[in-house]
Amino acid sequence: MPSHQPVAGMSAVDPEYLSSQPSPMAKSNEPNREKKYNPEKKHITEYPLTRENWYKHVNWLNVTLIVMVPLYGLITALWTPLKLKTAIFSMIYYYCTGLGITAGYHRLWAHRSYSATKPLELFLALCGAGAVEGSARWWSRDHRAHHRYTDTEKDPYSVRKGLAYSHLGWMIMKQNPKRIGRTDISDLNENWIVVLQHRHYLKFVIAMGLVFPMLVCGLGWNDWAGGFIYAGILRIFFVQQATFCVNSLAHWLGDQPFDDRNSPRDHVFTALVTLGEGYHNFHHEFPSDYRNAIEWWQYDPTKWFIASMKLLGLAYDLKEFRSNEIEKGRVQQLQKKLDQKRARLDWGVPLDSLPVLEYDDYVDQCKNGRNLILVAGVVHDVSGFINEHPGGKAMIKSGIGKDATAPFNGAIYQHSNAAHNLLSTMRVGIIRGGCEVEIWKRAQQENKDVQFVKDGEGNRIVRAGNQVTKITEPVTTAGAA
Structure with missing residues (x-):
């Protein structure tokens, strides 16, 4: 032209x-x-x-x-x-x-x-x-x-x-x-x-x-x-x-x-x-x-x-x-912007990158001074959060070395969506056979068809109420605080 x-x-x-x-x-x-x-x-x-x-x-x-x-x-x-x-x-x-x-x-x-x-x-x-x-x-x-x-x-x-x-x-x-x-x-x-x-x-x-x-x-x-x-x-x-x-x-x-x-x-x-x-x-x-x-x-x-x-x-x-x-x-562009914003946030260590622990190892580490809490099969290190816990130090310390799935999901207090998101940033491991997490991890290793919603970059989308630590019906767990 x-x-x-x-x-x-x-x-x-x-x-x-x-x-x-x-x-x-x-x-x-x-x-x-x-x-x-x-x-x-x-x-x-x-x-x-x-x-x-x-x-x-x-x-x-x-x-x-x-x-x-x-x-x-x-x-x-x-x-x-x-x-x-x-x-x-x-x-x-x-x-x-x-x-x-x-x-x-x-x-x-x-x-x-x-x-x-x-x-x-x-x-x-x-x-x-x-x-x-x-x-x-x-x-x-x-x-x-x-x-x-x-x-x-x-x-x-x-x-x-x-x-x-x-x-x-x-x-x-x-x-x-x-x-x-x-x-x-x-x-x-x-x-x-x-x-x-x-x-x-x-x-x-x-x-x-x-x-x-x-x-x-x-x-x-x-x-x-x-x-x-x-x-x-x-x-x-x-x-x-x-x-x-x-x-x-x-x-x-x-x-x-x-x-x-x-x-x-x-x-x-x-x-x-x-x-x-x-x-x-x-x-x-x-x-x-x-x-x-x-x-x-x-x-x-x-x-x-x-x-x-x-x-x-x-x-x-x-x-x-x-x-x-x-x-x-319009929706695709909104999703793209969400994906870009999501990528800048800390969603915690991916489950498939966490080490697998035996339950006894988890208990032993807690006895040796580590401040670990188990929720829905995922081990979390709450050392830096004990003094900031809204429910007080005693409440959070009572769950250390135990399975706190039930108390965290309503047996004592139904924690907010923000609490589940915050907890995800404290992940340090997965308990072998712990709830559904280990099953999911094993299926990933065996290349089984495990479907999760993913964003445009292939990262798993964690929606409100769908966090791995969120249990709809609280389970009864012995030894819970």
């Missing part, structure tokens, strides 16, 4: 694009280049950036249109009064052109998450051109590359190269067309509205980006200058910056409730800035869903617009990923 093509979030076209209009009917999976393009010639990005050649690495047309023209608009605004009607229209047109990108370029053409009638497609194509971010065809093509090659060298605006790069750097610095991934846009090449907008893109940009807002304000309330500066230049600037946030903030700020293997994230701030595109972790997992926000309280005006168009009969075949699969992804 060539660097001179406008891509998702791009606000300009390069000189090569101005000098050459490749046919949109070319092979859909091949980059479109001007006729004089020589693939054997080294691209400027293949040369190191130096003081002598730095200016050759800069995309000067984009710098002019993305930086210099908005700067001109900001300076001119200092002596151009902002009329209330112009301000209101600028806001309305901001949302219209923003929806041209989010509902049109993005969810309709890039992801085909719904179908639109020709009047709606034409409206979105016109509004999208007014945002000045490249043609729908090129925008969608590069955005598909972004999804296909997220966070890799083939991603046109990978956040792995830095937040500033993903927001603006990839546009103001020239890109090597050989390094950007290929995608299929055969469906777009068969859409006459997309092809028409692509072929006459510059005309659409001038008409919808500057002329139309200036005419509305000029003919409507005689504010030609305000229409040009506020509804034209500055509106374009703000729409562009909002779109750029999808490439940068949406891959940097927020949570990852569905998958954390790649950079996309969900955050309400990004959603507010981007007309609902901020639930990006969900979007990258389920890109064919016409929604970004799936909860009723989440901000997604693009979703609301598409749903409204369906009610009006202008949109149809709205795609929604099955809720069962969505919840699977």
Whole structure:
């Protein structure tokens, strides 16, 4: 995919694009280049950036249109009064052109998450051109590359190269067309509205980006200058910056409730800035869903617009990923986070790593001064806990050298879940034939089928109430304290 093509979030076209209009009917999976393009010639990005050649690495047309023209608009605004009607229209047109990108370029053409009638497609194509971010065809093509090659060298605006790069750097610095991934846009090449907008893109940009807002304000309330500066230049600037946030903030700020293997994230701030595109972790997992926000309280005006168009009969075949699969992804990610947190906790020495003791050895060690307690066949060293025992020293000392399974599980006191967890960190051995523990250990040694719930790392999950020392029905044990 060539660097001179406008891509998702791009606000300009390069000189090569101005000098050459490749046919949109070319092979859909091949980059479109001007006729004089020589693939054997080294691209400027293949040369190191130096003081002598730095200016050759800069995309000067984009710098002019993305930086210099908005700067001109900001300076001119200092002596151009902002009329209330112009301000209101600028806001309305901001949302219209923003929806041209989010509902049109993005969810309709890039992801085909719904179908639109020709009047709606034409409206979105016109509004999208007014945002000045490249043609729908090129925008969608590069955005598909972004999804296909997220966070890799083939991603046109990978956040792995830095937040500033993903927001603006990839546009103001020239890109090597050989390094950007290929995608299929055969469906777009068969859409006459997309092809028409692509072929006459510059005309659409001038008409919808500057002329139309200036005419509305000029003919409507005689504010030609305000229409040009506020509804034209500055509106374009703000729409562009909002779109750029999808490439940068949406891959940097927020949570990852569905998958954390790649950079996309969900955050309400990004959603507010981007007309609902901020639930990006969900979007990258389920890109064919016409929604970004799936909860009723989440901000997604693009979703609301598409749903409204369906009610009006202008949109149809709205795609929604099955809720069962969505919840699977959410649960799997929650489990992954639990596994990661569980791995950082001390669950005690695994049972299959503990030495096996004879009961008589256990008793002898206690007589020789060791503070050991036997609960459910597991020997625990409570030396460091005697003085901290909530029930007092006498109570815990009375169980030393004995089988304290029954008193620990309700015969004297039904210990809490926290007590069982704490006890697991004091394990030092297993009594041969002690309750079910030795049976489990022997089965492990004999490779018998012993089933335990394990986390993603293969470690046993110990749930509340399922600790090895937890006995549902207290057993009667002679000699218990």
